[in-house]
Amino acid sequence: MPLKRRKFLTLASLTGLSVGALHRQTLSQTLSFQDHPDSPTEPTDAKPLLRWIAVGDVGTGEQSQYKVAQAMGRYRQTHPFDSVLLVGDNIYAGGEIDKIKQVFEEPYQDLLRQGVKFYAVLGNHDILSNQGEDQIRYAGFNMQGRYYTFSQGSVQFFALDTNSGHHQTEQLAWLEAALAESQADWKIVLGHHPIYASGLHSIRKHLLVQLGPLLGQHQPRTSLTDQLPPLFDKYNVQLYINGHEHHYERTLPIAGTTYLTCGIGGAQLRPTGKSSWTAFSSSQFGFAVGEVFSDQLVIKGIGVNGQPFDRGVVRRQTAAPVKA
Template sequence: MSLKRRQFLFLSSLGTLGTGVLGWTLTRQNNQVANIADSTVIAATPPQNELLLRFASVADTGTGAKGQYAVAEAMNFYHQRNPYDLVVLAGDNIYNDGEIEKIGAVFERPYANLLSQDVKFHACLGNHDIRTENGNPQIKYPGFNMQGRYYTFRRDAVQFFALDTNRNADWKNQVIWLEQELSRSDAPWKVVFGHDPFYSSGHYGVSQSLIKRFVPLFKKYNVQLYINGHDHHYERTSAIEGTTYLTTGSGAGVRPTGRSKWTEYSAERLAFAAYDVYPDRIEVNTMGTDKKIFDKGVIKFKSV
C-alpha cells in the first residue's frame, strides 16, 4: 500500500473517531441536561420514603389499673426508639363515669413520661365520659386538647377530625360540620377518629347507623383511616370503600373478638398502634405489652 493511501486511511479513521467522540460528548451533555431537568422535577415532589408524621392511638384507657400502666410502658418503650409527639385518645378516658377528679390517676400519672416530653394527646368522648356533666369537664381539660365535642386539627400532611359518636350527639349539625371541613381540607391524608366502631368483630359489632351517616362522606372526600375504641380488642380491617377501620380499644383491658370477611388482623391483646405517615402510604405498627410488634399493615395513598 502506498504512503498516500495509508495516510488517507489514517486521517479518515481520525475523522471517524473525532465524530464518535464529539457525538459521545454531545450525548453525555444532553443526558446531563436531561438529568438536571429530571432531578429538578423529582426535587419538587417529596421522596416516597420521607417520613412526614408519626403518631400513636389508644382507647378505653382510663382505669388507672395494671393493664393501663403496662400499655403506657410499651408506649414509652416505642417512643424512645421511634419518637412521636401526638397520641389519638379515642374515648372512655375516665372510668367508670367520667369523673374529672380522677384525671391524675387515669391520665397524668400513667402517661407522665410522654407528657413530660411534650407528647400531645387529642381526645374524644366515650360513653363512660359523658356520665358526668355530659363530658364537659373533659372538654375543658387542657391535657385532652379538645376544641369541642367534635373538632379538627392539622399536623403536617395529615388532617384529623374528632367525632362525638355518643347516642346524645348533635348528629345533624355534626354531619354538616364534617362535610364542610372535609370539603375545604387540602390535606393529602385525612384521619377521622371517634369512640364507637363502624366495623368490629367484637362485642359491639357493625354499626349500621354510623355507616349510613358517615361512610358516604368518607368515600366522597377520601378519608383513608378511621380510628376507634369501645370494643376492647385490636382490629385492623382491609380498605372498605377506600377507608381502613382500626380498633385500638385494648388500652387497659381486653374482651374476646373474632374475625370478619374484612378483617386483616384481630387480637385479644393489650396494645396500642403507631402510624408512620409517608407521601404514598401509612405504615401501621401495633405493639403489645411484651414490647413486640405483633401486627404490621400498610394503608396506601389513593388520590380522589
C-alpha cells in the same frame, strides 16, 4: 349459663355466627386472626414524615393501663412521636374529672413531661359526668370542642363525638363541610364507636338490627357512625380509628377506607372474631402506631413487650373497594 349469655348464643346460632368460635375466644383472651395478609412493601421514604400513636379505652388507673403507658414510653425512645390519639373512654367508669390524676396524669407522666400532646374524643363512659364537658375543657386532652379538627403536616384529623344523640345533625353538617374544605393528602377521622369491627358490641348491634322485629323489639335508631361511610367515600377519608370494642382490629379497605379498632389501652380485654373484611384482629393489650409517608400510611399494632403484632399499609391511592 346466665340468661343474657344464653340468649346471645342462641341469637348468634340463628344468624349463622360461629358459636364455637365465640366459645373458644371466651376461653382465651390472646387471639389473633389474619386471613388476608397484605404483603406490604417497604415505604419509599427513609423516615416517616409523621408518626403518631392511637389507643382507646385507657382510663382505668389499673396495672394494665400502666403497662401500656410504659410500653409507649419505651417505644418512643427508638421511634419518636409527639402525638397520642385517645379514642374515648378516657376516664372509667363514669367520666369523673376528679379521677384525672390517677387515670391520665400519673400513667402518662413521662410522656407528658417530654411534651407529647394527647388529643381525645369522648366515649360512652366519658359522657356520664356532665355530658363530658369537664373533659372537653381539660387542657391535657387538647379538645377544641365536642368535635374538632387539627392538622399535622400532610395529615388532617377530624375528631367526633359518636355518642348517640349528641349533636348528630350539626356534627354531620360540620364534618362534611370540613372534609370538603380539606386540602390534606391524608384524612383521618377519630371516634369512639366502631363502624366495622368483630367484637361483642358490634355483633350485638348486628343481631338487634336483624332479629329485633322477630323478638318484638324496636329497631335501634340510626347512629352517627351509620351515616359516616358515605362521607368517607365521597371525600376520600383513608382511615377511621375507634375504640369501644376492647380488642385490636384492622380491616381491609372498604370502599377505600380502612377501619382501625384499638380499644386495648387498659380496660379489660374482650374476645374478638373475624369478618370477611378483617385483615387482622387480636385481643391483647397494646397500642396502634401510624407512620405517614408520602405515598402510604403504615399501621402497626404494638404489644406491651414492644414487639409488633400487626403491620399493614394504607395507600394514598386507595385499593379497589371491598364489598362489605
